[in-house]
Amino acid sequence: MKKILLIEDNPQLLKNKIEELRHNFTYSIDTVENFEQLQEYIKLNKENVFIALLDYFLDGAMEGQSVDLLLEHNIPTIVYTQEYSTDIREILLDKCVFEYLIKKPNSDLLYSTRLIERVYKNNFIKALIVDGSESFRNQLAENLQQFGLASLHSSDANTTLELLKNHSDIQLVLIDLDISGDIQGVELVEAIRAQFPSTSLAVLGMTPHGYNSQLSIEFLKKGANDFITKPFVKEQLNLRIMQVLEMLDTIQEKSIEATIDPLTQLKNRRALEVESKVLIQSALLTNKPLSVAMIDIDHFKVVNDTYGHDVGDDVLKLISKVLKSNFRKKDLIVRNGGEEFCVVLDDLSLEKVINLFEKLIKKIASTPYEKDDVVINITASIGLFHGINNNIKPMLSLADKKLYVAKKTGRNKLVS
Numbered sequence: 001m002k003k004i005l006l007i008e009d010n011p012q013l014l015k016n017k018i019e020e021l022r023h024n025f026t027y028s029i030d031t032v033e034n035f036e037q038l039q040e041y042i043k044l045n046k047e048n049v050f051i052a053l054l055d056y057f058l059d060g061a062m063e064g065q066s067v068d069l070l071l072e073h074n075i076p077t078i079v080y081t082q083e084y085s086t087d088i089r090e091i092l093l094d095k096c097v098f099e100y101l102i103k104k105p106n107s108d109l110l111y112s113t114r115l116i117e118r119v120y121k122n123n124f125i126k127a128l129i130v131d132g133s134e135s136f137r138n139q140l141a142e143n144l145q146q147f148g149l150a151s152l153h154s155s156d157a158n159t160t161l162e163l164l165k166n167h168s169d170i171q172l173v174l175i176d177l178d179i180s181g182d183i184q185g186v187e188l189v190e191a192i193r194a195q196f197p198s199t200s201l202a203v204l205g206m207t208p209h210g211y212n213s214q215l216s217i218e219f220l221k222k223g224a225n226d227f228i229t230k231p232f233v234k235e236q237l238n239l240r241i242m243q244v245l246e247m248l249d250t251i252q253e254k255s256i257e258a259t260i261d262p263l264t265q266l267k268n269r270r271a272l273e274v275e276s277k278v279l280i281q282s283a284l285l286t287n288k289p290l291s292v293a294m295i296d297i298d299h300f301k302v303v304n305d306t307y308g309h310d311v312g313d314d315v316l317k318l319i320s321k322v323l324k325s326n327f328r329k330k331d332l333i334v335r336n337g338g339e340e341f342c343v344v345l346d347d348l349s350l351e352k353v354i355n356l357f358e359k360l361i362k363k364i365a366s367t368p369y370e371k372d373d374v375v376i377n378i379t380a381s382i383g384l385f386h387g388i389n390n391n392i393k394p395m396l397s398l399a400d401k402k403l404y405v406a407k408k409t410g411r412n413k414l415v416s
Contacts, residue, residue: 002050002123003028004116005075007038007066009059013103017053024113027120035060035069042073050148051119052077055103056088067095076119076148078112093234098146118242121249122148126169127241130154130188131176131206140174147238156181157188164196172245175224176206177215186218193223199251202244206230261335263313264320272334272342276392279332279346289387291345291353292395294403295323295360298379298411300339307374315369315378322367326360342396350386350416357382357414365412379412386416 004027008014014031021029030045032038035058056079058066070077079092080103092100099115127149129137134155141151152167154160156179164170173192175185183191189203205219205227219227225244228237259271267275283290297303297319304312316339323333323341332344345353361380369376383403385395406415 001028002120003030003045003048005029005041005045005049005052006031007033007052007054007058009033009055013055020109024109025116027116034058035066038066038069042069046073046075049075050123051075051098051116054079056081056092064091064095067092067097071095071097071146074145076146078115096142096146096234099235099238114242114246118245119148121245124169125149125171125245126167127151127172127174128154128160128163128167128170129174130156130160130179130185131174132178132180133176136176143234143237144241147241149241155179157183157191160188161191161195164192164201170201171248172202172204172241174204174206175219176230177208177219186215186222189219189222189224198223198225199248199255202248204228204240204244264316264335266320266323266333266335266341268334269336272332272336272344273392275332276344279344280388280390280392283346283388284390287388288347289350290395291343291348291350292385292392292399293343293345293357294336294383294396294399295341295343296381296403296407297339298381298407303376307376311369311371311374311376314371315376318367318369319364319378319380322360322364326356326363342399344392353384353386354414354416357384357416361412361414381406381411382414384414384416 004021004025006014006017006021006029008017008031014033018029018031030041032041052070052075054066054070054077056064056067067077067079076098078099078101079097080101081088082103084102089100101112127144129140129151131137132155137153141153144151152163152170154163158181175188177185179185179188185205189205192201192203203224205216205224207216207219207227208230216227225247226240228240259267259274261268279290297315300312303315319341320335323343327333327343327345334342336342361382364378364380367378369378381403383399383401383406385399385402387395389395402415406413
């Protein structure tokens with residue numbers, strides 16, 4: 001996991017900053033206290049750092065040599081100084097430092113936290129710059145690099161759409177009004193939104209200074225998340241980018257939450273409906289069967305009635321852990337509701353699937369619930385369908401019928 005590098009020559013301030021960071025983050029933190037240590041650290045560890053927090057007046061580098069060293073190795077850098085200086089600010093912005101903040105207790109703490117989180121997440125995504133000017137694309141790419149954000153470039157609509165199809169890690173598109181080809185940036189936004197919804201891709205429009213403000217409105221109407229006027233102040237650009245990407249993160253997190261069962265952290269029925277379609281399509285193309293299992297905890301009502309619903313919830317969590325440990329990461333494991341679970345598997349023969357679920361039954365039976373002098377032996381019944389259909393519902397229905405047989409013929413068994 002990449003780290004935060006904290007560069008500070010005042011031991012007490014260093015200690016305070018470390019405590020502040022550890023309170024707000026789970027990232028590992030490395031520290032150096034002078035320029036000589038920084039030089040040695042960079043030689044050995046530069047690939048492990050995703051952001052540096054730097055005291056501008058560092059021992060051994062009072063003229064900002066430490067800034068040059070960090071930027072030379074493309075490490076996004078937040079520079080702190082004891083007091084605000086317009087001259088220093090201008091120097092740092094010319095050097096493409098990511099941000100310049102005042103070094104005071106809790107000063108801009110929330111903003112610093114947002115910046116660090118954003119730079120870390122930017123390591124896993126890309127931006128796409130769409131502009132008719134190559135020199136501007138290169139300049140903007142350099143700014144984005146200091147934000148930890150790698151970028152791809154395009155000057156026209158066709159190239160843009162092709163790049164978006166082939167690079168699923170693009171989450172931000174910056175589009176200028178004037179691009180090469182027959183259509184303008186506003187029309188390109190509309191074409192993008194026809195294929196890539198706002199839940200998966202953020203778009204930031206760019207309009208040259210002096211253009212009619214109606215064009216900015218058109219960007220928003222066609223589906224852009226925001227717009228910015230060129231030439232822009234670097235901090236303004238960073239804030240706009242951070243805002244639209246945080247909005248995208250929130251949408252995606254809410255989307256994930258909507259498919260997760262909050263108690264067990266397994267997928268829910270909504271996820272089953274959506275994700276099973278992908279598995280079915282693949283199975284139909286390859287002519288390989290799926291395995292759909294319905295799993296029910298035996299006598300679960302007795303557990304709730306005897307020990308209460310809190311213990312019942314703990315039993316469900318325990319069984320969920322057993323299920324997760326018994327299957328592959330790619331397998332679809334779902335809590336249907338109550339004490340009922342569903343598992344969908346692909347690429348396995350019937351013999352292997354039967355062996356897998358028989359082992360699961362034994363594993364559940366050998367994993368009792370134990371807490372506060374309460375011991376509950378747990379068993380489960382399973383109904384298994386092995387085959388293919390173009391819809392998950394009939395497969396679930398057949399598996400459910402076999403589960404009913406397992407329940408009626410003694411429980412703690414698999415019927416396939």
